[in-house]
Amino acid sequence: MTASPSDFIFGYTIPFVPVIIISTAIYLDAGFLMGLSIIGSFGLAYLILFTTGIRCLEIGMIMGTRARSEDQASGTPWVFIVHLAMISSALLQAENMPAAVIKVAEVFTLLHARNACRDVISGAVSQILIIINNSSNIHC
Helix, strand or coil: CCCCHHHHHHHHHCCHHHHHHHHHHHHHHHHHHCCCCCCCCHHHHHHHHHHHHHHHHHHHHHHHHCCCCHHHHHHHHHHHHHHHHHHCCCCCCHHHCCHHHHHHHHHCHHHHHHHHHHHHHHCHHHHHHHHHHHHHCCCC
């Protein structure tokens, strides 16, 4: 019996789910030790960080399938993801980057995930959700 593409995707992703959960907890704990305080929803922030981890895993799988050898498959995605993290403002301020680099960063999900997580942690999302909820209750 041959494996289908979905078997490969789930077989590769499922073992990494605990790794993503534990690493996200470690990063949040490190943030708390450095003074991070979450005003908004902790669960939503954790969910955003978890889905970002899944996205990085997907990018790695896509890059790995294009590789010609096992060594390339394990090394190439990391080179891509580290640079993607740099231009997504995880390591540097995106506002100080050239406009062309920001446009490239906007194509990928890491910049948007960073912005969403910052909004959730600062409590800005709850205000947005209240506005959306109030506008959906308006009947014409």
